[in-house]
Amino acid sequence: MESKTATPKEILQNVNTPSYWFIFKGNKMLVREVGHELMVPMISDPKELNIKPTRVHSLGILHGRQCYGIDVSESFSAPVGFSFQGLWFLYDYLDDELFNMAIKAKQVVIWDRTSAFCGRCGAKTKDRERERAKECPHCGFIMFPRISPAIIVLVEKEDKILLARAVRFKENIYSVLAGFVEPGETLEEAVEREVEEEVGIKVKNIEYFGSQPWPFPDSLMIAFVAKYKSGKININKDEIVDAKWFSHDKLPNIPGNISIARKMIDWFIEKQNRNRKINK
Ligand SMILES: [Zn+2]
Numbered sequence: 001m002e003s004k005t006a007t008p009k010e011i012l013q014n015v016n017t018p019s020y021w022f023i024f025k026g027n028k029m030l031v032r033e034v035g036h037e038l039m040v041p042m043i044s045d046p047k048e049l050n051i052k053p054t055r056v057h058s059l060g061i062l063h064g065r066q067c068y069g070i071d072v073s074e075s076f077s078a079p080v081g082f083s084f085q086g087l088w089f090l091y092d093y094l095d096d097e098l099f100n101m102a103i104k105a106k107q108v109v110i111w112d113r114t115s116a117f118c119g120r121c122g123a124k125t126k127d128r129e130r131e132r133a134k135e136c137p138h139c140g141f142i143m144f145p146r147i148s149p150a151i152i153v154l155v156e157k158e159d160k161i162l163l164a165r166a167v168r169f170k171e172n173i174y175s176v177l178a179g180f181v182e183p184g185e186t187l188e189e190a191v192e193r194e195v196e197e198e199v200g201i202k203v204k205n206i207e208y209f210g211s212q213p214w215p216f217p218d219s220l221m222i223a224f225v226a227k228y229k230s231g232k233i234n235i236n237k238d239e240i241v242d243a244k245w246f247s248h249d250k251l252p253n254i255p256g257n258i259s260i261a262r263k264m265i266d267w268f269i270e271k272q273n274r275n276r277k278i279n280k
Contacts, residue, residue: 022105028084069105157228164243200234
């Protein structure tokens, strides 16, 4: 078994070499400040940071070291030389593997925090022995970590792509369309529905692109590329401020490197640059 939750005693008696500790307070993670760098704390025991965890989540092994996730209370203050930071901010400081482990840690720690009681009868839940899940000793209800699938889609029309500025975007950024999958829907149906709901057009040739866990708070983004089929852009003003077709050399402000949205847009830019070279 790759990972599970155990009592601190069980885990700590097995920790004797420094391990990575992903320590969360609210939505933020504790990092060590070394010069201009920010690092995941590597310690043998959280006591070194004056933390006595009540729950420890074993997350697996990275760079030859064990990884653990814990939650601390709002009253805990970061020790000198440490600070709590949001994962968005830490993307620029952690390598990809550590960042992905931080995403996993955050989803597990927050799920643990929010599933202490049975969703059906309200009794206190217990950890399942052989998998990361909780069971209600009173009614038998089983709760797995919550993951909410969302589709994200890059729509192509000849040599242009559809980018939109969503109402929820804080800055003047344009991105591909995205939305949560509804009960009973296939991923392809979710793609068709979201595009039609948000900008009023129909798409075809929906193809899988890739996926990305997105812990804000518990999404899994499933990315697709689709081709324009029919209709004119007619934005849903509740969700979208503006949407247009853009060519690869006249793009607006697009999302940062962290997101799969950016990977899709970069993929499109590269494809257009290749086509241009071939056509020269
Ligand atoms: Zn119950």
